[in-house]
Amino acid sequence: MNLTIERHKDIAYHYIATRQFKTVQITLRFFDELEEKSATARHLMLSMLKAKNRLHPSRKALTRKLEELYDTSLSGVSLKLGNKHINQFGVNIVNPSFIDDPRFFEDVLEILRATLFNPRFDEKTLEEEKQFLKDYFKAEYANKARYAAKRYRDHLFAGHPNRINPLGAMEHIDAITLEEVEKAYERMIGQNSLLVSVVGDFDEERVHRRLRAALPFETNAPLPDDFFLRSAFEKKEPITETMPLAQDRLFMTLSSGVFYGDEGYFTMVVLTALLGEGGDSLLFRRVREEKSLAYYVHAQYRPFSALVSIHSAMKKKNVEQAKALIEETLEDIKAGNFKKRSLDLAKQYLITSIKQSFDSPRSLSLIALRHQLLSMPFDESYMLKKIRDVSKTDVMETAKRLRWIFTYVLGSEDDEKDAI
Amino acid sequence: MKKTQYKTFHETVYHFQLQGRLDVYLIKKPDFSKTYVTLSAPLGSIHRRYKDGEGTLHEVPAGAAHFLEHKIFERDGKDISEDFSMDEAQINAFTEHHRTTYLFSATNHVLSNVERLFKAFFFPDFTDKGVEKEKNIIAEELNMHLDDPYYEQYHRLMRNLYQNHPLREDILGTKESIGALRKEHLKAMHEAYYQPEKATCVIVGDLDAYRVKAHLTENAVLPEKTFSEPVPHFLGEPANVQKEREVAELDLLMPSVLIGVKFLPEMHMDIKSRIRERLSLSILMSLLLGKSSDVFERMMESGVINDTYGLDVAVEDTYSHVLIGTETEKPEAFEASILEALKKFPEAKITDADFRRIKNNLIGSFIHGLDSLEALAHQFTEYIQYDIVFFDVLEIAQSITKEEILSLAKRLDTSKLSRFIAMPQTKQGDV
Numbered sequence: 001m002n003l004t005i006e007r008h009k010d011i012a013y014h015y016i017a018t019r020q021f022k023t024v025q026i027t028l029r030f031f032d033e034l035e036e037k038s039a040t041a042r043h044l045m046l047s048m049l050k051a052k053n054r055l056h057p058s059r060k061a062l063t064r065k066l067e068e069l070y071d072t073s074l075s076g077v078s079l080k081l082g083n084k085h086i087n088q089f090g091v092n093i094v095n096p097s098f099i100d101d102p103r104f105f106e107d108v109l110e111i112l113r114a115t116l117f118n119p120r121f122d123e124k125t126l127e128e129e130k131q132f133l134k135d136y137f138k139a140e141y142a143n144k145a146r147y148a149a150k151r152y153r154d155h156l157f158a159g160h161p162n163r164i165n166p167l168g169a170m171e172h173i174d175a176i177t178l179e180e181v182e183k184a185y186e187r188m189i190g191q192n193s194l195l196v197s198v199v200g201d202f203d204e205e206r207v208h209r210r211l212r213a214a215l216p217f218e219t220n221a222p223l224p225d226d227f228f229l230r231s232a233f234e235k236k237e238p239i240t241e242t243m244p245l246a247q248d249r250l251f252m253t254l255s256s257g258v259f260y261g262d263e264g265y266f267t268m269v270v271l272t273a274l275l276g277e278g279g280d281s282l283l284f285r286r287v288r289e290e291k292s293l294a295y296y297v298h299a300q301y302r303p304f305s306a307l308v309s310i311h312s313a314m315k316k317k318n319v320e321q322a323k324a325l326i327e328e329t330l331e332d333i334k335a336g337n338f339k340k341r342s343l344d345l346a347k348q349y350l351i352t353s354i355k356q357s358f359d360s361p362r363s364l365s366l367i368a369l370r371h372q373l374l375s376m377p378f379d380e381s382y383m384l385k386k387i388r389d390v391s392k393t394d395v396m397e398t399a400k401r402l403r404w405i406f407t408y409v410l411g412s413e414d415d416e417k418d419a420i
Numbered sequence: 421m422k423k424t425q426y427k428t429f430h431e432t433v434y435h436f437q438l439q440g441r442l443d444v445y446l447i448k449k450p451d452f453s454k455t456y457v458t459l460s461a462p463l464g465s466i467h468r469r470y471k472d473g474e475g476t477l478h479e480v481p482a483g484a485a486h487f488l489e490h491k492i493f494e495r496d497g498k499d500i501s502e503d504f505s506m507d508e509a510q511i512n513a514f515t516e517h518h519r520t521t522y523l524f525s526a527t528n529h530v531l532s533n534v535e536r537l538f539k540a541f542f543f544p545d546f547t548d549k550g551v552e553k554e555k556n557i558i559a560e561e562l563n564m565h566l567d568d569p570y571y572e573q574y575h576r577l578m579r580n581l582y583q584n585h586p587l588r589e590d591i592l593g594t595k596e597s598i599g600a601l602r603k604e605h606l607k608a609m610h611e612a613y614y615q616p617e618k619a620t621c622v623i624v625g626d627l628d629a630y631r632v633k634a635h636l637t638e639n640a641v642l643p644e645k646t647f648s649e650p651v652p653h654f655l656g657e658p659a660n661v662q663k664e665r666e667v668a669e670l671d672l673l674m675p676s677v678l679i680g681v682k683f684l685p686e687m688h689m690d691i692k693s694r695i696r697e698r699l700s701l702s703i704l705m706s707l708l709l710g711k712s713s714d715v716f717e718r719m720m721e722s723g724v725i726n727d728t729y730g731l732d733v734a735v736e737d738t739y740s741h742v743l744i745g746t747e748t749e750k751p752e753a754f755e756a757s758i759l760e761a762l763k764k765f766p767e768a769k770i771t772d773a774d775f776r777r778i779k780n781n782l783i784g785s786f787i788h789g790l791d792s793l794e795a796l797a798h799q800f801t802e803y804i805q806y807d808i809v810f811f812d813v814l815e816i817a818q819s820i821t822k823e824e825i826l827s828l829a830k831r832l833d834t835s836k837l838s839r840f841i842a843m844p845q846t847k848q849g850d851v
Binding site for chain 2: 018058064073244246
């Protein structure tokens with residue numbers, strides 16, 4: 001498959017034509033600076049756009065139209081990429097070649113056009129969306145795994161730009177006015193950087209022509225080129241919070257200083273996989289399989305803040321043992337006390353994952369985005385070679401530069417709630 | 421080898437039997453680099469009984485199917501997942517109420533990985549030590565769910581909806597039943613339920629079916645036939661629910677309501693009619709209670725529901741229910757709205773436009789599913805147990821008439837329902 005990049009002024013259009021899929025995925029990503037209050041307004045605005053528009057003036061009317069168009073899905077999500085906020089819209093449609101209706105693709109484009117260029121902003125919809133967003137934040141408390149992760153992020157990123165949730169914050173919701181939503185909309189459509197991506201089996205030129213005609217963007221800003229939150233993370237005192245739980249949630253954090261695309265980036269990717277990604281990782285083997293302390297344990301590399309988070313859950317009485325085991329495992333990596341097979345398994349895990357990502361429309365669109373914005377080649381073999389080239393010495397040396405900066409536990413006060 | 425082409429969807433399915441015992445299906449997916457393989461046994465959490473070779477009936481503790489799933493990839497006390505990993509495959513497994521599925525996705529060496537999967541599935545190596553060690557891990561899996569009030573809400577609703585059905589039990593079992601499970605239980609259930617004749621293998625990917633068949637015929641080893649047999653679970657579920665309504669305080673900030681409507685399956689129906697009924701029920705529910713329905717719009721307009729509102733239709737051999745739920749600050753209004761809507765089912769009106777729309781949606785949803793190798797393999801396995809090829813399901817759905825849906829709306833008894841309302845805990849000092 002090939003990636004074709006078209007440009008119109010400062011807007012980039014990615015076309016990934018492949019015969020694998022029977023659906024076509026169109027994604028539009030609008031980039032702006034990440035800021036808490038504007039994130040809240042932008043998220044509410046996005047939610048209002050995907051709920052209804054002037055052509056489909058109620059949620060029911062829009063849903064019915066999407067059903068009529070063969071289960072076309074219209075999505076809108078707020079995301080962040082480093083220091084940028086993204087309003088992402090997507091439509092996923094059945095490939096028109098399966099549909100016996102020559103107007104089908106035009107009808108889909110009409111929905112997208114109505115969503116983005118014919119909005120229906122009114123107080124009632126704003127109030128509804130505000131309520132949904134408040135409900136969403138309230139629901140974070142219910143699932144304790146999700147709540148623990150939120151508390152961990154709140155503490156870890158306190159005072160740091162990375163703390164900002166792309167959906168905004170509870171405390172800003174009430175104050176957002178319709179005028180602010182409209183301003184956020186005007187800014188998104190007319191001034192935000194924009195990247196459009198289409199994945200599926202289609203004729204690039206034809207689709208590009210029709211997309212350009214249906215969605216007449218003209219004045220958007222150039223695509224951003226700096227995404228990194230390079231402010232340093234200071235070591236923080238560990239925090240333990242309590243609530244009635246069956247299982248304590250443990251989070252440990254390492255600072256690496258290695259950001260996406262830096263020289264040591266692929267080494268960090270391999271090191272994290274070796275440490276705690278997948279069922280063959282050292283932590284999974286030791287914490288779960290050998291000591292039976294936990295059902296899951298995993299490590300996640302955050303390349304836009306250069307941190308690694310390790311997360312697990314276990315009975316209160318086992319937390320200290322798990323912490324010690326995790327620290328000991330990192331020491332073993334630093335000292336090279338791990339088998340070549342473990343490193344090979346980590347690389348194999350990554351190689352299989354990279355290859356599989358070229359089978360998913362969503363992943364393909366993201367790989368193209370990283371190519372455009374972060375100079376990562378749109379090339380499976382490049383990524384595989386980089387993974388394969390990482391040596392044991394590279395891993396050991398990089399591990400030596402990692403620093404423990406923060407540990408968080410959300411746990412029960414004494415004995416666990418009904419725990420086994 | 422049987423080859424069937426589904427020209428409308430550009431899909432091809434190959435079918436062969438290995439040694440005349442194990443059904444293998446291959447769905448050709450050109451240009452995909454990944455191959456997804458599943459091997460399923462008809463043993464789910466609702467199956468607790470087997471007959472040994474002498475015809476004696478035995479029952480095992482709850483959670484046996486799930487426990488067995490945890491131990492399949494162990495050999496000589498070691499997890500064999502890394503053998504798959506080294507051959508570019510990532511394995512996983514999951515247990516449902518009525519089935520256990522083992523799977524891998526591979527980007528290379530597919531056939532050696534299939535052999536490996538067969539070996540693990542048909543020739544497990546249970547040890548007392550391995551079983552004891554796993555108890556802690558499964559206990560932690562269960563603990564993880566205990567901290568999720570929505571999980572608790574679902575389970576308590578199931579206990580209120582059904583009186584006897586094993587659906588009342590958690591797939592993982594209970595702390596007592598997990599503690600009581602022994603190697604012998606796993607071995608006996610495996611012998612009864614993991615026979616090649618009862619298993620199904622589905623391969624989805626860009627492979628040459630003839631090469632797959634030749635390779636597996638030469639290399640795959642199947643176990644000898646055993647004499648123990650699965651025993652269907654207890655079928656004496658009454659039509660009435662155990663408890664119609666329960667309100668409980670759970671650790672959440674916003675009330676959450678889950679309503680279950682119980683329909684006992686028509687046992688006398690033939691398979692094709694049951695599939696038709698299952699599809700009809702989904703269509704009916706989408707039309708009358710789905711996100712494009714008038715009921716949904718009214719509840720949304722009056723702030724009774726939010727965007728967590730959802731609908732789930734489950735129709736299996738021995739149970740059938742619809743779940744309707746939302747988080748809401750107006751739990752009683754939500755209950756009243758749904759109860760009223762259900763009562764009005766017999767008077768339901770469906771316009772031709774509504775019906776066309778929902779049919780279009782069905783066709784679209786079917787085609788969307790073909791892009792996910794995972795979804796395709798699971799749907800295929802689901803239907804093939806009834807001897808129906810998934811690609812024929814759309815044709816059945818398209819032949820359903822508006823009159824059939826209206827007739828179903830009239831005869832469906834929606835009065836057997838249970839509601840579980842989870843309320844935030846009253847804190848000390850609250851009035």
